[in-house]
Amino acid sequence: MSSMSSFASRSMWSVDSRTIVYAAIGAALYGVLALFSVVIPGSNNVSVRPAFAIVPFFGYAFGPVVGLFTGLVGNAIVDQLSGYGLLTAWNWHIANGLVGLLAGIFAASSIARLGGSKIIGAAAVAALSVAIGMLFVFSDMVVFGNDFNTALTGSYLWVLVPDLIAGVILVPILALAWEPLKESLGR
Amino acid sequence: MIATPRYLGRGSWLGRRDPRVPLLVGVLTAATVIQIWDIRIIAILFIIGQLYYRSAAIPFRLVRRQWAFAIVFVSILVVVNTVLTGGAIGDYDRSDLHPLFYLPLLGTPISAESLSYGATQLLRFLTFITIGFPIAYAIAPSDLGPALARLRIPEKFAFGVDLTYRFIPSLAADLQETIDAQRVRGYEWDRVRGGPVARIRRAIPLMVPLTMNAIVGAEDTIDAMDLRGFGTGRRTWLRELRYDRADRLLVGTAIAILVAATVASFAGLTKLWVFPLLLALAGA
Numbered sequence: 001m002s003s004m005s006s007f008a009s010r011s012m013w014s015v016d017s018r019t020i021v022y023a024a025i026g027a028a029l030y031g032v033l034a035l036f037s038v039v040i041p042g043s044n045n046v047s048v049r050p051a052f053a054i055v056p057f058f059g060y061a062f063g064p065v066v067g068l069f070t071g072l073v074g075n076a077i078v079d080q081l082s083g084y085g086l087l088t089a090w091n092w093h094i095a096n097g098l099v100g101l102l103a104g105i106f107a108a109s110s111i112a113r114l115g116g117s118k119i120i121g122a123a124a125v126a127a128l129s130v131a132i133g134m135l136f137v138f139s140d141m142v143v144f145g146n147d148f149n150t151a152l153t154g155s156y157l158w159v160l161v162p163d164l165i166a167g168v169i170l171v172p173i174l175a176l177a178w179e180p181l182k183e184s185l186g187r
Numbered sequence: 188m189i190a191t192p193r194y195l196g197r198g199s200w201l202g203r204r205d206p207r208v209p210l211l212v213g214v215l216t217a218a219t220v221i222q223i224w225d226i227r228i229i230a231i232l233f234i235i236g237q238l239y240y241r242s243a244a245i246p247f248r249l250v251r252r253q254w255a256f257a258i259v260f261v262s263i264l265v266v267v268n269t270v271l272t273g274g275a276i277g278d279y280d281r282s283d284l285h286p287l288f289y290l291p292l293l294g295t296p297i298s299a300e301s302l303s304y305g306a307t308q309l310l311r312f313l314t315f316i317t318i319g320f321p322i323a324y325a326i327a328p329s330d331l332g333p334a335l336a337r338l339r340i341p342e343k344f345a346f347g348v349d350l351t352y353r354f355i356p357s358l359a360a361d362l363q364e365t366i367d368a369q370r371v372r373g374y375e376w377d378r379v380r381g382g383p384v385a386r387i388r389r390a391i392p393l394m395v396p397l398t399m400n401a402i403v404g405a406e407d408t409i410d411a412m413d414l415r416g417f418g419t420g421r422r423t424w425l426r427e428l429r430y431d432r433a434d435r436l437l438v439g440t441a442i443a444i445l446v447a448a449t450v451a452s453f454a455g456l457t458k459l460w461v462f463p464l465l466l467a468l469a470g471a
Binding site: 015016017018020021022023024025027028029031032033035036048050051053054057069073074077079080081082083084085086087088090142143144145146150154162165166169170173174177178181185 | 192213214216217221224250252253254255256257260261264267268308311312315316318319320322323343344346347348350351352353354355358359362376383384386387388390391393394395397398399401402403405406408409412413417418
């Protein structure tokens, strides 16, 4: 493997070939897997996108820069391919990017070691990054002229619940699957 | 599968433009539309947007699903927001509203102002979407990287976007292979059973192998990039981009519209316009 020895010395903010490739893989995976969504029964068209878990997972596994790119570009691609438009809700791309960025930052903190367990740590990183990063959707008040209540119930809570469900369930599973691979790749 | 970028505007008038043009027009239009709440002005922008969209000659039958999804999604968004706000409109005081009727059970007042607001919001969304389609379908995916780099976006970011578009078709093929492999083992994604948690768990047999394979496969790309000295110097792009007269005219028009909208917005001329007919119906 190339540059295996450089892993340990890499700063979490460095941008090299590894960062770019993992970021591009993350964004492409998000775009491809977004095909699968699950509408929550009885809700107002609220759907759970399992693919969303890719954003906090890539932040958790590869750092904040990869997480930011995965969320920002991945969400833009999903919107673009679905027909919703690249720029219709550009502020949501930033919100997704922030989730990945925060997951990367939290993964390097004591939050990732919460309860002394990788599963709990990964779930906590996912939950916190989603809850905080998605606060950016309150920018709908500026972009779409929504009032606070609409931004809270129609945007933030609307997306928080399904993304929390997807993140808390899938990020620990992906993190566990990644663990042995990480060793073999020398990370 | 919607997961593959398609270059449907190939050879069209807009498809022959510099790839920076649809990106710039998209950003400038977004900045314009954000400032406007007068549906008459939005309607003019929507018509201009439709003419622009038609110049991309995107076959409707190939994007029918995308249009249907976008229209249904934004319609639901507008209706839900109207219900959620309880009839409240931005800067309007509740006492200034002119109710037409009240929603049964919820008691939400539907006023002349909230209907006008909803219609304006819907047309704003449709204008965004109209301008967004050419970005998705009238730029060759391989041109996105050089276009972003020439727009002075950091070159590593531009290269990342370029790489993302190159990975999508191969990952889509890998996904199909994974689905087929799991089907052989009796897995069916579409089998509807259980709540959202159970359904998310059904994604695990697809997501985990696809993600891990993609990460392992990425090592080859990383090696190739390292061997070619990626990031050691300023990157050049094989594709050369140059604006022609039509490109400049298009971008210049979009800038002029943005400037006019900004001036009008500062002058207070772009505020919500309430349909006089609705006001008359409300007895105003």
